[in-house]
Amino acid sequence: MFKNYFIIAWRSLKKNRLVSFINVLGLALGVATCVVISLYVTEEFSYDRFFTNSDRIYRVTLDAKIGEQTLSEASVMAPVAETFKEEIPDVEISTRVLNIHSNTKVRIGEKVIRKGNTAFVDPNFFEVFDLPFISGDPATALSKPNTVVLTQEQATAVFGNENPINQAINLEGIGYYTSKYIDFSGDYTVTGVIENIPENSHFDFAMLASMLGNPDAKNQSWLSGNYITYLLLNDGSTADQVEAKFPAITRKYMEDQMKQGMGMDFDEFFEKGNHVFLKLQSLTDIHLNNQFAGKGDFKAGGDFQTVLIYCAIAVFMLLIACINFMNLSTAGASQRAKEIGVRKVMGSGRQDLVFQFLSESLIAVCIAMVLGILMAKLALPFFNNFADKSLSLVYLIQPVVLISLLTLVVLVTLMAGGYPAFFLSAFRPIESLKKKISRSNRSGFRSSLVVFQFAVSVVLIIGTIVVSQQMNYIQNKDLGYDKEQLIVLRDAGLLGEHLDVFRDKLKADRRIKNVTKSAYIPSGPTDTNSQNLVMDESSSGTLRMIQFGIDEEYIPTMGMDLIAGRNFSLDLGSEESNIIINQTAARALGIEDDPIGQVFEKMTDNQGGREDVKVVGVVKDFVARSLREPIKPLMMVYNPYYSLILKAEKSELDPLLADMESSWNSFNTGEAFHYAFLDELYNETYIQEAKMGSFLTVLSLMTIFVACLGLFGLVTFTAEQRIKEIGIRKVLGSSVNQIVGMLAKDFIKLVSISLIIAFPAGYFFMDMWLENFAYHIDIAWWIYALAAGMTLVIAFGTICLRSVKAALMNPVDSLKSE
Structure with a gap:
């Protein structure tokens, strides 16, 4: 039928x-x-749910307002992890990750590779994140300084089919964190190999080095830090219960340092409209919460x-x-x-x-x-x-x-x-x-x-x-700089002692208009903008500012406009105590009418150290990050970094790039030549x-x-x-x-x-x-x-x-x- x-x-x-x-x-x-x-x-919703205790793992985040600037970051101060473990019974384990923002150069004998990101992690990292070990003991793998755990892909790239356990590798690299550059180069012993981290994870690294080898890990400052901190809560404990205890602990440990570093106590800080709060973010919410993109996250999220x-x-x-x-x-x-x-x-x-x-x-x-x-x-x-x-x-x-x-x-x-x-x-x-x-x-x-x-x-x-x-609109808006025909050589520092020679060769090429020694680009997901505090004693306020480290060629290379004062110039002597600010910073500091020659105090370290800086120039506002956020106060300091940005003639790009690569290879460093166009990096932002x-x-x-x-x-x-x-x-x-x-x-x-x-x-x-x-x-x-x-x-x-x-x-x- x-x-x-x-x-x-x-x-x-x-x-x-x-x-x-x-x-x-x-x-x-x-x-x-x-x-x-x-x-x-x-x-998209499956990210990080493969961890056994994913429902009990939370990341500590920072929500702060200093003056007119708001901060929302995924990284917090170094002592937060240990302090919360000691002060809050609901916390079973706390652990930290310090991202090195760098593809590390790995050397083993004569073999050299550059592959994958590196991060420092606390020895108890694998107690919180149960990444499967192929070889090695997760309980002891990072219990000693200068030990490292590799992913399977990284181990194969470095050692081939050999057993990597207990073998020595040499890492060469410089990481940026805690407002300074740290050289973490040295010999490391491989103590473990883990399976490749799944794609549906917010983590993105190929090597995990022991935090015990990082001297800054013992830093006790509560005013600044770049440590991504995770808490594993006890069964039955809720995030709201734990988070409710943060304000009292923050006040207990931060107040004395705030008095010393900012010249005000906790109550005065809040009375002036400022605030600083530590909050919890569920591990499974990290990927789809992009408010921390570029502010501590390992990679771009959803x-x-x-x-x-x-x-x-x-x-x-x-x-x-x-x-x-x-x-x-x-x-x-x-x-x-x-x-x-x-x-x-x-x-x-x-x-x-x-x-x-x-x-x-x-x-x-x-x-x-x-x-x-x-x-x-x-x-x-x-x-x-x-x-x-x-x-x-x-x-x-x-x-x-x-x-x-x-x-x-x-x-x-x-x-x-x-x-x-x-x-x-x-x-x-x-x-x-x-x-x-x-x-x-x-x-x-x-x-x-x-x-x-x-x-x-x-x-x-x-x-x-x-x-x-x-x-x-994004493509055609006046950004305050000229993104066309700008070539970015992020890895120029890999040339080491040959960098200045290479730069001079570029400057001598008639096809190149300008060359600047700086890593700070106002576009793209790879920018490395840092921030500092500028103290304004006359107005009882503090101003959080984006900081660009540049040289005297940066402003003309980027096609930016100086509307007051002068550019940096080594002909005038040392520029280390001078700064150039943008229009927004001048308005925020209350010096829009007469900015040149004004002196302020800048925080230099996490222990309250300060130095006087003088405004020598004001640059026209430019989009320093993206059009998603308003232009923020920014200062430029004289601090050339080991990257190059150059302005080239449009008609001769292909032969120029070929000659640049040939010149790069002539130094026989073993490093590959990589470049990017700034307009392409700008497009990647969106x-x-x-x-x-x-x-x-x-x-x-x-x-x-x-x-x-x-x-x-x-x-x-x-x-x-x-x-x-x-x-x-x-x-x-x-x-x-x-x-x-x-x-x-x-x-x-x-x-x-x-x-x-x-x-x-x-x-x-x-x-x-x-x-x-x-x-x-x-x-x-x-x-x-x-x-x-x-x-x-x-x-x-x-x-x-x-x-x-x-x-x-x-x-x-x-x-x-x-």
Whole structure:
């Protein structure tokens, strides 16, 4: 019996090929989109959950306000970990990580490689983070100074197939932390090898060295620090309970140092509008909370808002596809009234008809589901390349996912096949044969679904245009410097004693306009901006400032404008006690009218040391980080660093780069030549927004396509339903244009209603997205006009594609006997 149901169902689908094709294709696209986005979202939410105690691990973060500046950082002071362990019974273990922000040079005998990041960690690190050991003992691996644990990939790169345990390696590198550069070069003993850290972790390092070899780890300053600190809480302890104890402990240990370093006690500090709080952040929240990007995080994280947007898009895309399927299924079912009557006269019971219609719906849904998964498999490599992921359909094998897919099949089958199965099958044969079946309620329901479909499509179109306009604004905004034709040599310091010779060669090249010895670039995810405190005794305030270490060539190389004072110049003697500030800093310090020659005190270390610095110049405000945040007070100090930035002539870039590489290789250091263009680094700063714009473009095209598939099917259904009316109108003299207008009128009304709903929704969501940028476009009226025009043109074109065919039919064929 069941076999017969499916045979008849298959014949029915083949009989109505066009509607069946539209049904299956639309639902398949929805399933494919939902599958791909679901894989992405699931992977984003899986970060760091593979650790056994992930639900009990928290990171200590800093939230502070000093003067007009707010600080939000993932790193805290060195003594915080030990102090919290001693003072708070709820803390089972505390451990620290000190990120070295550097690809370390590894030397073993004559072999030299530079691969992977290095971090110092406390010996108890593996008690908190149970990374699987391939060899070595996690309990003792880092219990001695100058010991190191390698990842499997790093061990293979250094030692090949040899056993690395107890072998010596030499590390060469300089790390920046605690407001100074630390040389951690030396001999280290390999005491362990761990499995490669999974991609879905916020950690990103290849070597873990013992913190016992870092002299700064015993620093007792509570005023500054770059130590990423984790707490493992006891079972039953909550983050709120532990965090509530932080203020008293912070005051206990910070107040005396604040008096010495800032000249004020804790109460006075807060009374002046300042604050400093330590907070807890759940380990599993780190990846999707990007407020600490570039402020202590190991690598760029995700974005919770973006993930939610993708989730919403996946749900809406699937809904649109399901709506299409239901619309066309229910619309077509009412045309089968006579079939139902004949079947009942021939002896079919209501149960038989229910199974028949549900089986037709089930076959179509299953075909669409299989086709959708195949589409997802084909699209996944492109999406992985686009999103820089390595997602796989293997995830679909999990029981929860299989149950979800099965549930989706059942729901869509019931929703699409329910109307003909349970409603039409209940009519008496005489009503069915006379086609006395009311369609008004179902027609109203279908109309509301069409409005919903196009409203979602219009919101996505608005989002695509807004993101595109914001990216165009980012590309063309005056940044306060010239990012074009600037070549950045981050690793120039690897030349060692040959660096100055290499720089002089570059300066002598006629194709190079300027060369500066500095690592500070105002763009890109790799910038290394540091911060210091400037003391302003006259106004009783402190001002947190970004600090750039530069030389006398930096400002002309970057194309920045000095609006007051002078640039650094070694012809005038030592510049170490002089600073150049930006306009924002001058305003914040209250010296905007007369900045040159003003003297302030700058904190030089964590123990309250100070030195006088004098303002010798003011540079025009420039975007020092990104357009997501407002321009902040900044000072430039004379402190050249071992990186080079050069301004080149546009016409001779390729031969220049080849000659630079040849010159670099002539020093025989064994280091590879790497370069980057500043404008490319600038674009990388907004790579997430650029990807979102591209993704929205694809999805908006897909949603409008699926919505139009449904519209095409409904126009086909309407035209067939009104075939006699069209014939009579043609006999009475109606033109093709009049008939097309008659068929299109009702659908254009529905699309217009969707615009009214979509405009406020689009404005709400995109205005909320634009709030992520301190500098952004205004959503202009023409964006809505363009979205409306595109939607109406596409919808009308879809309607005409089918209605013109109906209008051109011969009236004789339309009016002949059924």
